[in-house]
Amino acid sequence: MTSPNTSIEDVPLNNFHRLLTARSGGGSFVDGYVLSIIGIAMMQITSALNLSEFWQGMIAASALMGVFFGGFIGGWLTDRLGRKKVYFVGPTLFIVCSLAQFWVESAPVLFALRFIIGLAVGIEYPVATSLLVEFLPKKQRGPRLAALTILWFAGAAFAYVVGTSILNVGGDDAWRYALASASVIGLLLLLLRVGTPESARWLLSKGREADAERVIKHVYGQHYSLRDLPEEPDQKKTSFLDLLHSGYGKRLFFVSVFWSCSIIPVFAVYAFAPKVLLALNLKGEWASYGSMIITMLFVVGCVLATRLINTIGRRCMLIHSFLWSGLALLGLATFSHSNEVLVLFLFGAYAVFIGGAQVLQLVYPNELFPTEIRAFAVGIGTSLSRVGAAVGTYLVPVSLQTLGIGNTMYVAAVVTFIGLMAAWAMAPETRSLNLRDAAALSS
Template identity: 75%
Template sequence: MTNSNVSIEDVPINRFHQLLTVRSGGGSFVDGYVLSIVGVAMAQMSVGLGLTSFWQGMIAASALIGIFFGGFCGGWLTDRFGRRRVFFVGPTLFILASLAQLWVESAVALFLLRFSIGIAVGIEYPVATSLLVEFLPKKSRGPRLATLTVLWFAGAATAYMIGEAILHHGGDDAWRLVMASAAVVGALLFALRLGTPESPRWLLSKGRKQEAEQVIAQVYGVGFSLANLPEELKTRRLSFLSLLHSGYGKRMLFVTMFWTCSVIPVFAVYAFAPKVLGALNLKGEWASIGSVAITSLFVVGCIIATRLLNTLGRRTTLLHSFFWSGLALLGLGLFSGASEPVILLLFGAYALLIGGAQVLQLVYPNELFPTEIRAGAVGVGTSLSRVGAAVGTWLVPIGLDTYGIGATMYAAAAVTFVGLAFSYLLAPETRSLNLQQAASLA
């Protein structure tokens, strides 16, 4: 029995899709964990290693700098050598670099290890998302890619819970155990990914038709073949440089700018949450309540946005997210000296409303570029967005000490409104298109 008239983008979600979502989403969970754990350990770590404000900022930004290089390399490697091979590079680096933090003795050494972890994170974005999107049905594509962002925040929340528990019971050097705890999560991710097949779309782009046929039959059933993927047979040959021309340069500009403007305030908040909340007069019990509430609202905001992608649409969700979250940051600047409930309300509103821009970071670049350059586009977007995020994160402690919390919040609001402007001018709508249509320039 054959299914020659059924596109694989129209089949129902099956067990393989569910497992692949977990395998790819596990990378986002680990990313959120390793990038956020430094904020938990920063205070005790600064005392233990005698870190200055400069090195606090550099270590907080080091992983973001690593992501810059990892994104470029990961995107190129994934498009060149395949999704499956590169799928295990990130978890391996997570394990080795995280364990090494147990014995670190200097700011420079810690910077280099965090930089290596950043490279692993940068590799994760293009390989995990491109592999997932190339198997998913059309209706599930946006929500499932968006779920990876939800898992990022879940990983961040887990980092705060586990990190705080270790700090309270681990003594003066507990920060070492806090930082090294990511190795356990990395090991679980490595084991989870064993047995993952290669993307048939990538195999087909390399002319490996027989292998692509085998994977399609394995995943979708013996009645499915390359005939259920006819649009890929017509794909023109593109190179990594096509991201800068052939009509895709404009799309790359959009992805880079909206991604950058959506991550700068978020990474700054996560890296220096206790310091930012303290500057907003949230201390002691209020600070603890605030950290938990804000982290939870980030997750809730992403979940709500995920549900809106197929109803409200990608473009509308993005514009509303930037506009309303920007107003919340503006409010934090205007009322930076307000009472604790007002600060929590505004900060919570930002965390809830930025969810739309966060979940679309992995949706848009995977939809707007074809198979040959898809991972490369995600990698470039990851890398360039982290340049701004790294600079912003490094400047947070300096900005707070020099200009105060009000000016810092105004700057965050300005960045968010820049993202709104670029999205208004360049964001397309792709919710009703299959993967080939969304990536086409026609």
Template identity: 65%
Template structure:
């Protein structure tokens, strides 16, 4: 019986759960590293005598690093293997977090933060590719989506730990704050020891005996490569050639929807108090509102994760972009409304954008074949961070020159463009074997004339 059963149809086992923790741990450290700098930026500015130029560079250094790390990590993960790159990110977290203890200039801090950004960029393609290539198909979407939630947990931990160190760490506490990520990098490195290589990657390199051994070790001795669905036969092509062969549209879809999802999100997240002030939400209500909106970002991701298998990927992303875009549109239209109305609309945006956020790791890992899967994730994260950096930089300029109404309309337009791109290009991959999902024969819209939700209802017992 095991000879005919796909390993993608097997239930979750202990290895899957451990691997989920190992991969999600990287996302936790990402959230921690990227958030910790904001807590001590004012103290660093005074201690190092940073001018406006260096403040801007230090603040954006990690985003710049992610751009390069995404490309590099994706390429090397497909070239050298998932297991080797699995330890590069944690090693960089440890080294460059510790070096911040002795930083003496804006230039040094920029370099160290840039390299931490590179580590973050590497983490996205390798951790998600590793996870998707082992998980059963029914758990693939929820577990990949759930990783996004862990980012917010890391960010919250950064704020809590950072404040504690500042309160009890003395005059140089800011140094201990920004270097504290080294501890989590060390824990992550140790946690990942013993992880085997992906059997799909091994098969792609012709290392059949090693792939067989990994499958038996992780799934049971009764299973082997005969239980791993065969990938669509292809000539060995480069990443660029594969894009020309038909995957170019999918790469455009991933890059565009990811970018459209994060530009308004980063802008709102980075400049929440300023945006709320422009909408006449001030004082204690603004402080409480910022906390509520942040919590609803998390709640939106949790809700989307719980719905991803029921609604399907395509329906989820369309609903997410439509309702969150509508909330931003109404914020522009009702920019002079009462603070309560403004907070309700902002809360609606935070809740509904969760669907697009959790799919940023699901879609690129499902719709590309093994040989370019990590590279596709790397390109997606790199391109999206260009948009995030540009959006973050332009928000205060737009508020000053165009006003809050136009700024909200621009944010809504970006979100609706993401909706249009998704409507045209987003395929449905729910309940598919990984190879079927990555096949070019799986094209949007869903092949059935029935909506995805109707199909799911009929399939439920």
């Protein structure tokens, strides 16, 4: 019996796809939780461990440092060992290190544990997105990958609710319970991922045709086979450096530039939103409500982009996202000392319009590279973008003090417009392509 479809990328969304989305999306949720919970508990930690300013900064940045190395390691391991094995590394590290934080008694130990948690986050990006994209129908790739960004914000928001509740009732050691609470979510994620099959595409790239065939029949039904999987160019004997020289280096450059340019202003501005709003003359209730509204609008922007990604396409969305968010930052720079309503409007416009670039951070890297290097490419993009985010976050207080709020916003606008130029010059359109054609250099 032959399959009713010409390709497994044309099949309707089924329960397996939905479950796999939850399994991979759960990783983004946990990432948002573990990276945000430290900020909520930091004041109690500082007092309990008598942290110096040096160690406050190091512990706050430790996970971000770990993400940098985790992206490289996770991408390499995922392409070498397979998606399935590495799929359980992140949750395991989340459980062990989050639980270990409960008994921590010194700044160096807490730094080490947070660094390893950052490694786990960095590992999650390439393995979770690669496995998901290699099973999804092409019409669902964009929206489902984009939804992972929304789940990150959901995890961050949940951390705020849980962390604040624990601190309110837990006494002097409440911070220990807050940090350890991530182990519960990590355990749930680990259990949810039990039974996940290996990627048929990865198995095929390693010459394991029989295993790939079994996975396809298990997931899609007995009437499907390898004949229904669009073949990719044979990359089994090609090194990563050869692939870069053959043309994928340009794509990796594009991914790294647009990802960094979309995340640097967001991390920098969002991390210091109250401070930035204060510099923009928003005080008292304006600053409190402004921070809350802007946080909500970041989520709104990501939700809108997720719904529109298949309608207007990847390239168009990225260009417009950088254009209009850059103009909003330019407006903030020009009218930095204007009235509160205009400032909030421009800040909110930036939060909404940057949503397109935000959700494409996980879409483009997974579509533009073949199975052999897909996870590694995502890992490199993750790592390099976090370097920019760390630098931007570090420089914001310095810039506000030395350059002033107007010039700081001008710098953020310039970074965003660099992303716009990269998008205009290099962003391809992959909306209607299967993974083989999207990853092909001729596309």
